[in-house]
Amino acid sequence: MSMSSYKVTTNNVQVTPELPSLPIVDILETAGEDVLEMFTRESGNRNLAADPSALPWMDCPVIDMSLLLSSSEGEAAEELRKLHYALVSWGSFQLINHGIMESLLNKIRENSKEFFVLPVEERMKYLRAPNDPEGYGNDTVLSRNVPHNWNDRLYLNVYPEDRRRLVFWPQNPSDFRGTLHEFTMKVKEVNETIVQAMARCLGLEDNSFLEEYGESVTIQARINHYPKCPFPELVRASRTHSDASAMTFLLQDKQVEGLQVLKDDNWFKVPIIPNALFVNVGDQMEIMSNGIFKSAVHRVVANSEKERLSVAMFCSPCSEMEIGPFKKLVNENQPPLYKTIKQYGQIFFQYHPKGERPITSMKI
Numbered sequence: 383m384s385m386s387s388y389k390v391t392t393n394n395v396q397v398t399p400e401l402p403s404l405p406i407v408d409i410l411e412t413a414g415e416d417v418l419e420m421f422t423r424e425s426g427n428r429n430l431a432a433d434p435s436a437l438p439w440m441d442c443p444v445i446d447m448s449l450l451l452s453s454s455e456g457e458a459a460e461e462l463r464k465l466h467y468a469l470v471s472w473g474s475f476q477l478i479n480h481g482i483m484e485s486l487l488n489k490i491r492e493n494s495k496e497f498f499v500l501p502v503e504e505r506m507k508y509l510r511a512p513n514d515p516e517g518y519g520n521d522t523v524l525s526r527n528v529p530h531n532w533n534d535r536l537y538l539n540v541y542p543e544d545r546r547r548l549v550f551w552p553q554n555p556s557d558f559r560g561t562l563h564e565f566t567m568k569v570k571e572v573n574e575t576i577v578q579a580m581a582r583c584l585g586l587e588d589n590s591f592l593e594e595y596g597e598s599v600t601i602q603a604r605i606n607h608y609p610k611c612p613f614p615e616l617v618r619a620s621r622t623h624s625d626a627s628a629m630t631f632l633l634q635d636k637q638v639e640g641l642q643v644l645k646d647d648n649w650f651k652v653p654i655i656p657n658a659l660f661v662n663v664g665d666q667m668e669i670m671s672n673g674i675f676k677s678a679v680h681r682v683v684a685n686s687e688k689e690r691l692s693v694a695m696f697c698s699p700c701s702e703m704e705i706g707p708f709k710k711l712v713n714e715n716q717p718p719l720y721k722t723i724k725q726y727g728q729i730f731f732q733y734h735p736k737g738e739r740p741i742t743s744m745k746i
Contacts, residue, residue: 405505405519405534406609420530421617434683440643440650442472444658447572448479450579466583473678474643474662476655477576477631482568484657487633489557490565495691496555497536498607508536508550515731517550528737532619532684534607540566540695541601566601566695569631573599573697576661577629584674586710594670594708595628596700602627604694608640611684619690620682624739626730627664627696634660638690644679652680665730665741666698669720672707677741701725720744 449461468475510517641652662678706722733740
């Protein structure tokens with residue numbers, strides 16, 4: 383059967399009404415005794431580690447982007463080998479020497495923190511609408527069996543520029559918009575370099591995956607604020623999931639850990655490496671690589687003593703592009719493992735808020 387026989391469209395996707403949700407700061411002030419139940423519903427909070435500190439640290443390779451671009455064939459080949467191992471075994475890695483200045487990393491953190499400490503009335507100007515992920519607030523929840531995340535976020539379309547809905551872009555702090563634009567353009571360059579290297583890992587032409595993105599890469603920013611939590615052993619700051627993107631580039635908090643990744647049914651803590659970006663494969667890249675590169679399953683744990691901040695940049699193909707296993711990675715001995723799909727993001731936001739992994743529905 384040809385790959386074209388396995389197609390999924392989103393024309394008949396039904397939108398499930400979302401359950402009411404507010405930023406955590408407002409929930410804590412208004413929900414009273416109900417707050418604990420909202421965040422600790424059993425489904426989705428299974429296998430909570432009573433003591434996250436007891437988990438082992440992940441030991442995936444640290445990738446030096448400057449070596450991937452080295453004129454020394456030996457250095458570049460060795461770094462490419464490390465990258466390949468990280469992609470097929472962990473689906474993630476730490477990226478250093480990526481070319482983004484430390485001053486810009488500090489600035490995007492600083493601006494983000496300034497936004498989340500603004501008065502509630504100021505932040506609520508950017509509140510997202512029901513069933514629309516863009517804007518400020520908590521995540522969408524579609525099932526009463528799924529707990530809310532202990533996490534407020536600002537979710538924005540940042541590239542292409544004509545997709546920006548500036549009504550959701552804070553004007554306070556005054557340099558927020560300029561900083562986010564600069565950071566976006568730098569991440570776009572890093573994404574191109576890494577995705578080209580990923581193609582080389584599989585013996586493909588450099589632009590093989592980039593061409594699958596269509597006319598332009600699509601980038602969303604998710605700026606996360608994890609407030610201090612009075613019952614961290616009972617809740618999840620971010621529930622177990624993989625990303626809808628092709629690639630995700632995460633700028634972690636400078637000091638406070640909390641991110642964990644799943645490998646071989648075991649959880650591992652992700653360390654903080656100064657000025658590194660934590661990079662993980664998303665569902666769409668797993669599909670395009672026909673399962674060779676693994677979409678990283680991850681979660682975030684809450685902290686009772688310190689708040690935490692991170693900035694995630696999701697890089698994906700144009701939503702109108704039809705994606706599926708790359709043709710050169712499919713043959714008689716290795717048939718397509720996934721259907722072809724358009725607008726995967728729409729499908730993702732129908733499954734993820736219910737605590738389900740949408741990529742499982744894409745498997746043949």
